[in-house]
Amino acid sequence: MFIVYHLIIFYLVSHFIWYLFRENEFWKRVSVALVLIMFLLRLFLIK
Amino acid sequence: MKGLKDRLISGLLLLLSLALCFFSTQKFREQHKKETLFPSGGLASREMLSSYFPGLIDTPGDTEVYIYGGQNPGGNILILGGAHPNEPAGYVTAVLLIENIQVSQGKIIVIPRANNSGFTHSEPQEGNLRGYSLETPGGKRFFRFGSRLTNPIHQWPDPTLYINPSGQKLSGQESRNLNRCYPGKPKGYLTEKIAFAIMEIIKKEKIDLAIDLHEAAPEYPVVNAIVFHENSAELASYSLMELQQIGFEFRLELSPNNLRGLSHREWGDHAQVMAILLETANPSQGRLKGKSSLSLIIEGKDRNYSKAAKFGLLFVPFDGEGIPIKLRVARHLAAIKILLSSFNELNPEKRIEVNHMPSSSQVKLKGIGQFLCPPYRK
Amino acid sequence: MSEAAIFLFMIATFALLAMVLKLPIGVSLVFSALAGSLLGGEGVALHHLVEGSFGYFDTILIIVTAMIFMKVLQESGILDTVTAILLKSFYRRKVALLLTVMALVMFPGMITGSSTTAVLSTGALVAPVLMKMGLSRVKTGALIAMGAILGMIAPPVNILVMIMGGGVDMPYVGFTLPLLIIVIPLAVSTSLWLGYKNIKIIEYKQMKEVLPESFFKKYGFRLYLPLIIVIGLLLGQSLMPGIIPDIGIPAIFLLGSFLGIFCGKPLNILKTTQKAIEESMPILCILVGVGMFIQIMTLTGARGWIVTSFLSFPPLLLYLGIATSMPLFGAVSSFGSASILGVPFILALIDKNAILTSSALSAVAGLGDLMPPTALAGIFAAQVVGEANYFKVLRFCLMPALFAPLLDKLI
Ligand SMILES: [Zn+2]
Numbered sequence: 001m002f003i004v005y006h007l008i009i010f011y012l013v014s015h016f017i018w019y020l021f022r023e024n025e026f027w028k029r030v031s032v033a034l035v036l037i038m039f040l041l042r043l044f045l046i047k
Numbered sequence: 048m049k050g051l052k053d054r055l056i057s058g059l060l061l062l063l064s065l066a067l068c069f070f071s072t073q074k075f076r077e078q079h080k081k082e083t084l085f086p087s088g089g090l091a092s093r094e095m096l097s098s099y100f101p102g103l104i105d106t107p108g109d110t111e112v113y114i115y116g117g118q119n120p121g122g123n124i125l126i127l128g129g130a131h132p133n134e135p136a137g138y139v140t141a142v143l144l145i146e147n148i149q150v151s152q153g154k155i156i157v158i159p160r161a162n163n164s165g166f167t168h169s170e171p172q173e174g175n176l177r178g179y180s181l182e183t184p185g186g187k188r189f190f191r192f193g194s195r196l197t198n199p200i201h202q203w204p205d206p207t208l209y210i211n212p213s214g215q216k217l218s219g220q221e222s223r224n225l226n227r228c229y230p231g232k233p234k235g236y237l238t239e240k241i242a243f244a245i246m247e248i249i250k251k252e253k254i255d256l257a258i259d260l261h262e263a264a265p266e267y268p269v270v271n272a273i274v275f276h277e278n279s280a281e282l283a284s285y286s287l288m289e290l291q292q293i294g295f296e297f298r299l300e301l302s303p304n305n306l307r308g309l310s311h312r313e314w315g316d317h318a319q320v321m322a323i324l325l326e327t328a329n330p331s332q333g334r335l336k337g338k339s340s341l342s343l344i345i346e347g348k349d350r351n352y353s354k355a356a357k358f359g360l361l362f363v364p365f366d367g368e369g370i371p372i373k374l375r376v377a378r379h380l381a382a383i384k385i386l387l388s389s390f391n392e393l394n395p396e397k398r399i400e401v402n403h404m405p406s407s408s409q410v411k412l413k414g415i416g417q418f419l420c421p422p423y424r425k
Numbered sequence: 426m427s428e429a430a431i432f433l434f435m436i437a438t439f440a441l442l443a444m445v446l447k448l449p450i451g452v453s454l455v456f457s458a459l460a461g462s463l464l465g466g467e468g469v470a471l472h473h474l475v476e477g478s479f480g481y482f483d484t485i486l487i488i489v490t491a492m493i494f495m496k497v498l499q500e501s502g503i504l505d506t507v508t509a510i511l512l513k514s515f516y517r518r519k520v521a522l523l524l525t526v527m528a529l530v531m532f533p534g535m536i537t538g539s540s541t542t543a544v545l546s547t548g549a550l551v552a553p554v555l556m557k558m559g560l561s562r563v564k565t566g567a568l569i570a571m572g573a574i575l576g577m578i579a580p581p582v583n584i585l586v587m588i589m590g591g592g593v594d595m596p597y598v599g600f601t602l603p604l605l606i607i608v609i610p611l612a613v614s615t616s617l618w619l620g621y622k623n624i625k626i627i628e629y630k631q632m633k634e635v636l637p638e639s640f641f642k643k644y645g646f647r648l649y650l651p652l653i654i655v656i657g658l659l660l661g662q663s664l665m666p667g668i669i670p671d672i673g674i675p676a677i678f679l680l681g682s683f684l685g686i687f688c689g690k691p692l693n694i695l696k697t698t699q700k701a702i703e704e705s706m707p708i709l710c711i712l713v714g715v716g717m718f719i720q721i722m723t724l725t726g727a728r729g730w731i732v733t734s735f736l737s738f739p740p741l742l743l744y745l746g747i748a749t750s751m752p753l754f755g756a757v758s759s760f761g762s763a764s765i766l767g768v769p770f771i772l773a774l775i776d777k778n779a780i781l782t783s784s785a786l787s788a789v790a791g792l793g794d795l796m797p798p799t800a801l802a803g804i805f806a807a808q809v810v811g812e813a814n815y816f817k818v819l820r821f822c823l824m825p826a827l828f829a830p831l832l833d834k835l836i
Binding site: 023024 | 053054056057058060061063064065067068071072075076168200203204
Binding site: 001004005008011012015016018019022023028031032034035038041042047 | 475478479485672679702
């Protein structure tokens with residue numbers, strides 16, 4: 001299960017980054033960047 | 048097609064995310080560094096928990112097991128600290144034992160960091176400090192303040208509903224609470240494997256008496272308490288009287304039959320040992336705690352708790368003096384000492400003899416650091 | 426600096442950023458947490474901020490994956506098909522329709538203990554039916570939000586009670602009856618109150634006009650496969666543990682979404698995921714912000730100050746304090762409310778029957794999912810019915826919501 005969830009995180013991180021480049025509104029992009037921090041830390045198994 | 052400027056902004060925001068990740072990483076990583084412990088000359092051997100259950104080899108759940116005595120047969124005792132790494136008195140008491148005791152008859156096994164993974168992170172939204180330092184004659188010793196639960200990067204995801212090895216339904220995150228996972232499962236979650244390994248120690252080392260060192264929030268009813276399995280009812284009540292004679296008030300609590308998965312229940316049920324759990328009052332883990340600070344952890348002072356005590360909301364006396372960690376460790380030491388002597392009275396054929404155990408009155412008077420090795424000793 | 430001052434400063438910063446400067450709520454929360462950390466003398470406590478947000482990591486995973494699943498249901502035509510079936514079977518029976526709808530919305534919440542899951546799974550199924558039968562958007566939203574919350578409180582799985590029980594070492598046993606006594610009257614009265622007057626009994630011809638296209642003929646039974654798998658797994662993991670594997674709610678939703686690719690109208694899963702992320706991003710960021718906000722409140726002592734203040738109220742005020750503070754704190758999360766306030770409240774009321782007390786407290790805490798700014802149930806219900814202003818939805822939840830603490834008093 002651990003690997004499955006790791007893959008889910010990877011899938012979502014890729015989508016977050018894609019969305020970050022797709023979105024035009026500044027504050028929405030800031031939101032993505034903030035959410036992304038957490039996902040990156042879990043992706044790299046730091047927190 | 049989007050403009051170059053837009054892409055630049057997105058790129059910069061991505062970089063910002065990565066940078067914030069990078070800068071917070073160091074603090075999170077630091078917490079994985081184990082503090083060195085300096086066992087006394089009485090140490091007979093140091094094993095890893097995985098040598099009792101190979102399923103833990105190379106996992107973050109593997110942890111040191113310190114064995115004292117064993118040359119002259121007698122009673123076998125297990126003392127567990129750090130089952131909940133946010134309960135510092137339990138951990139520090141185990142460390143004090145490791146760094147001081149000598150056992151001339153019988154055997155004492157100490158596991159100071161029972162949930163090793165729990166020490167590697169702190170609980171979200173609890174705002175805890177990373178750790179605290181205790182002053183020894185030769186300098187400061189740092190100890191980590193961990194989380195009640197196993198680190199989610201070691202055990203993840205939580206089930207929606209956790210049904211523990213004893214069949215109790217609990218909320219999903221309790222699958223990472225070592226003291227809900229007994230008697231463990233050899234092929235279960237990491238925390239269940241740790242619980243299983245501890246059961247293996249109890250069986251393979253033929254433990255007679257097992258003591259689990261904890262703390263609880265002052266607003267919690269089972270505090271300053273000896274929780275005992277019915278196997279150890281005589282031992283517990285006998286010890287209570289002795290403790291009262293030297294000025295320590297304790298509550299006696301029989302381990303409830305319908306609350307499964309806890310050490311004091313399953314150790315007794317599954318390994319037939321005398322099982323005891325000790326609780327002291329720790330304001331730094333409560334829900335009323337004020338600003339996170341060293342003084343909250345070490346001196347145990349907190350305005351909110353003083354106020355709550357006035358309103359009769361607490362189960363321990365609490366005033367401006369607080370409940371310092373040295374007092375809590377002293378309580379644990381006193382209880383252990385008297386449990387051992389009561390054990391000897393009740394089981395004269397299985398005596399346990401311990402020397403150089405720090406006395407509770409001295410710890411209360413001089414502080415914990417006086418009985419810890421200085422940080423540089425090899 | 427006193428804890429109260431820090432807390433007020435954080436609230437003021439939030440209000441300034443969110444209301445005056447019109448920043449997104451999530452971003453405003455992040456900056457007000459940062460401001461609190463600076464004022465509390467903690468500097469830029471980056472690791473604390475990040476750590477706080479992790480308190481909602483699991484919730485966020487559920488929300489994103491549930492949203493992806495909902496989008497797949499929409500785009501594959503499954504949603505339309507199910508609406509068509511429900512409409513055909515109920516277009517002439519008002520009470521039966523309302524009660525069935527209520528039960529359907531509550532169901533996932535009962536099984537998973539999460540109101541978000543309920544709104545975004547069966548809530549999305551019944552919304553178009555209700556609206557086509559003449560119920561206004563806002564009332565539909567309110568009905569779904571209330572149903573989801575009642576489902577979260579209803580047995581067999583009430584995570585709020587489990588969290589509170591975990592804090593006082595009370596096993597999760599013997600809660601079925603007390604919870605049903607709280608939930609059933611509320612569920613029946615809420616659905617009838619919100620819907621009885623407005624739902625129209627319509628003629629067969631009218632019904633045919635609003636009937637959405639059913640894709641059942643084209644794709645056959647496999648159209649239902651994603652729904653059956655998702656509901657089956659959600660059910661199985663709590664009712665038949667050990668037999669049906671507990672793969673967690675996020676994995677269940679993603680599995681359902683994946684099946685959806687092959688079971689209905691063709692869709693591009695990558696684009697669907699993007700849509701889901703776009704729509705859920707505001708709430709994800711709010712959760713991140715709230716997590717940081719709570720962490721700083723705890724770190725600076727503001728949280729402890731608030732909890733202690735409530736607990737030191739005299740008995741009568743204590744009940745009032747419970748009725749207001751628990752839903753209010755639920756604004757940050759009902760689970761957080763159960764843990765941070767629920768546990769001390771149970772301990773303060775320890776002379777009462779703990780099972781009844783915690784059942785009632787869970788009902789009060791559950792209402793927190795209606796409170797802004799997070800208002801998980803409210804926001805998603807508004808989204809499901811396509812109403813931009815979720816405050817309008819909340820207005821209609823107010824009545825039944827006020828009723829719950831009253832019930833709590835009686836117990
Ligand atoms: Zn404990």
